[in-house]
Amino acid sequence: LMKKHILVVPGDGIGAEVTAVxxxxxxxxxxxxxxxxxxxxxxxGHVAIEATGAALxxxxxxxxxxxxxxxxxxxxxxxxxxxxxxxxRPEQGLLQMRKELGLYANLRPIKLFDExxxxxxxxxxxxxxxxxxxxxxxxxxxxxxxxxxxxxRSTASDLMIYHKYEVERIVRKAFEAARTRRKKLMSVDKAxxxxxxxxxxxxxxxxxxxxxxxxxxxxxxxxxxxxxxxxPKRFDVVVTGNLFGDILTDEASQIAGSMGMLASASVxxxxxxxxxxxxSAHDITGKGVANPLASVLSAALLxxxxxxxxAEAEAxxxxxxxVLKEGYRTRDIADAxxxxxxxxxxxxxxxxxxxxL
Ligand code: NAD
Ligand code: IPM
Ligand code: MN
Numbered sequence: 001l002m003k004k005h006i007l008v009v010p011g012d013g014i015g016a017e018v019t020a021v022x023x024x025x026x027x028x029x030x031x032x033x034x035x036x037x038x039x040x041x042x043x044x045g046h047v048a049i050e051a052t053g054a055a056l057x058x059x060x061x062x063x064x065x066x067x068x069x070x071x072x073x074x075x076x077x078x079x080x081x082x083x084x085x086x087x088x089r090p091e092q093g094l095l096q097m098r099k100e101l102g103l104y105a106n107l108r109p110i111k112l113f114d115e116x117x118x119x120x121x122x123x124x125x126x127x128x129x130x131x132x133x134x135x136x137x138x139x140x141x142x143x144x145x146x147x148x149x150x151x152x153r154s155t156a157s158d159l160m161i162y163h164k165y166e167v168e169r170i171v172r173k174a175f176e177a178a179r180t181r182r183k184k185l186m187s188v189d190k191a192x193x194x195x196x197x198x199x200x201x202x203x204x205x206x207x208x209x210x211x212x213x214x215x216x217x218x219x220x221x222x223x224x225x226x227x228x229x230x231x232p233k234r235f236d237v238v239v240t241g242n243l244f245g246d247i248l249t250d251e252a253s254q255i256a257g258s259m260g261m262l263a264s265a266s267v268x269x270x271x272x273x274x275x276x277x278x279x280s281a282h283d284i285t286g287k288g289v290a291n292p293l294a295s296v297l298s299a300a301l302l303x304x305x306x307x308x309x310x311a312e313a314e315a316x317x318x319x320x321x322x323v324l325k326e327g328y329r330t331r332d333i334a335d336a337x338x339x340x341x342x343x344x345x346x347x348x349x350x351x352x353x354x355x356x357l
Contacts (some may be wrong), residue, residue, distance in 0.1 A: 003036045004307055007067035007271075008058065011045040012090060012288040013280025014346075015073020015184055021350035022071050022299040023294035025319075027289030028304065028357045029312050036110040040067070044097065045075030045280075046091035055093030061100055064271055069306040071299060072275035078282050090280075091151065098138050104166065105173050107301070108134040108249045108262065109275055110232075115324040116257040119333045121227065130232035130255050135174040136245025138266055140166045141196075143242045162196045162241065167203040174239035175211045184236035186217045188224045188244055194217050200241065221248070249277055258332040260291025263298040265305050272306040274298040288345040293320055296353060319356040 008023050010016040030037040034113030042060040049055050052208060055075075064070050075090040097103070110132040117124045137301065145159030155337050157307065171187070178185040187204045189197035201218060219227065221244045227234065228248065232255050251258045259278040266273040284290055296316060304313035327342040329335075334343055 001034050001036065002307065002309075003038075004068040005040070005066070006302075007063050007070045008039055008041050008348050009044050009064070009070055010041070011075045011094075012077055013048055013227050013281065013282050013285040014278075014281055015045075015075070015076055017075040017288065017290050017346045018276065018292040018295035019071055019190065021346060021353070022295035024350055024354060025296050025316060025357065026071070026113055026299050026302070027356050029309075029315065032315070033309070033312050034308075035312075037040060043292075044072075044093045044302035046077035046201075047078070048093060049088055049090065051061055053088070054243045055090055061097070062100060064097065064273075067271050070271055070273040070301045071295070071302060072273050073295070074276065074278065074280040076280040076282070084192040093141060093254050097273065098266060099144065101266075101271055101273065102139065103266035103273055104137060104139045104268040104331075105170050105266070106136040106138040106245065107177075107265040107266075107267070107305075108136060108245070108252075109301075110134065110252045110255050110262070112248075112256050113321060113324050115260075115321075117262070118337075120254055121327075122232075122254060126230075127232060127255060130235070132179055132232065132235040132252060132255070134245060134249050135170055135177065135237065135239040136249060137162075137166065137240070137242050139242075139268070141242035150157050158254075160194065160196050160243075162199055164199065164203055168207065171204055171207055171239055173351045175207065175214055176190075177209065178214045178237040181211055181323045182236040182340065184217070185211075186214050186219055186224070186235060186238045188219050188238060188248065189219070190220050190221050192220060196241075201300040204239075217336050224248065225251060228255070253277065258291060259331045260294050260330060261297070263294050263296075263301055265298070265301040267305060272302065274294075274302040274306075288347065290346050291332050292346050292349055292353075293330075296320060319353050322356040323349070323352045326352070 006221035142160040145161040191197040191201040262277040303309040
């Protein structure tokens with residue numbers, strides 16, 4: 001029996017709808033396995049700006065530091081997407097949280113459930129057996145380098161910058177993970193053009209002799225983007241910078257069938273944060289159709305990584321597998337063969353999952 005305190009940070013848009021299901025799953029697991037989980041909630045993003053003026057209120061950050069793990073939803077609002085001049089933005093809250101908590105490693109597993117082979121736009125024979133684990137660096141790169149704008153506003157820059165220690169720590173994590181999998185590591189960069197990528201590649205090359213059992217491959221970001229769709233099975237563990245990792249993993253979501261299926265774990269120096277890779281999805285907010293499985297699978301990563309609860313995490317994944325086997329689908333993973341009575345909204349999918357648990 002374990003006692004744990006979980007902070008739920010729903011954020012904006014569909015964040016609230018999907019984390020509600022993720023939390024229900026955590027609570028059901030606690031009851032089933034005899035653990036005691038306590039919960040609290042905090043604001044981030046647009047809802048936090050509206051309530052307090054800050055995208056990441058000090059109170060939220062304090063609660064995050066005090067928690068054993070954070071279940072995170074999403075941030076973002078169309079108001080800011082269409083107003084580039086807004087000074088305080090929801091996304092700043094997310095980035096500040098990652099920086100403040102030292103969450104330098106973002107693990108994004110691309111797991112294709114067999115039942116979803118036909119819901120991807122990629123041919124089943126290309127997809128079958130694909131299983132990739134991305135390590136996206138999360139607190140460096142062009143995201144956090146200096147930003148400038150000339151006085152007449154006609155010139156802008158974002159500094160793409162990496163320090164050796166930042167590359168080393170994420171690359172080591174990726175090597176360690178490769179050892180527990182198929183022992184293949186692909187490092188993705190743009191070393192033919194960018195100095196920061198040449199540093200990245202140097203660091204990977206310097207560490208390679210320490211992991212003689214891992215086969216290392218270097219790819220440029222443009223080629224990697226192509227290979228991901230051409231032959232996803234050649235990928236095992238991928239390590240890359242913040243920006244390239246952001247883009248490649250949205251692309252990779254199509255291997256798993258939908259953005260609504262992709263979970264992630266952001267870990268590093270402090271409390272781990274577990275978040276879908278998708279955003280606030282305002283096109284479907286409030287309609288009750290968002291796929292909650294990315295949040296549910298993020299909850300599974302939380303159990304596994306932050307709490308060391310392997311059996312509990314496996315029970316969650318098995319429940320997801322079971323509802324998909326039963327034919328239940330949210331709109332994003334449905335196809336022409338999905339019967340009307342198997343097409344579920346967010347909370348009905350949650351109910352189906354809880355029944356399996
Ligand atoms: P998005 O991920 O929110 O949506 C992209 C597409 O995927 C949309 O068509 C959406 O309906 C669909 N989708 C996403 N999640 C889904 C789910 N669970 N179920 C079903 N369909 C789903 O990306 P976007 O539209 O580029 O961005 C919207 C806002 O979200 C922006 O303000 C952006 O900054 C923000 N954003 C936040 C995060 C985050 O908080 N981690 C991530 C990405 C984008
Ligand atoms: C993500 C998002 C964020 C990112 C945005 C909203 C700042 O796209 O979590 O993948 O680019 O990291
Ligand atoms: Mn993204």
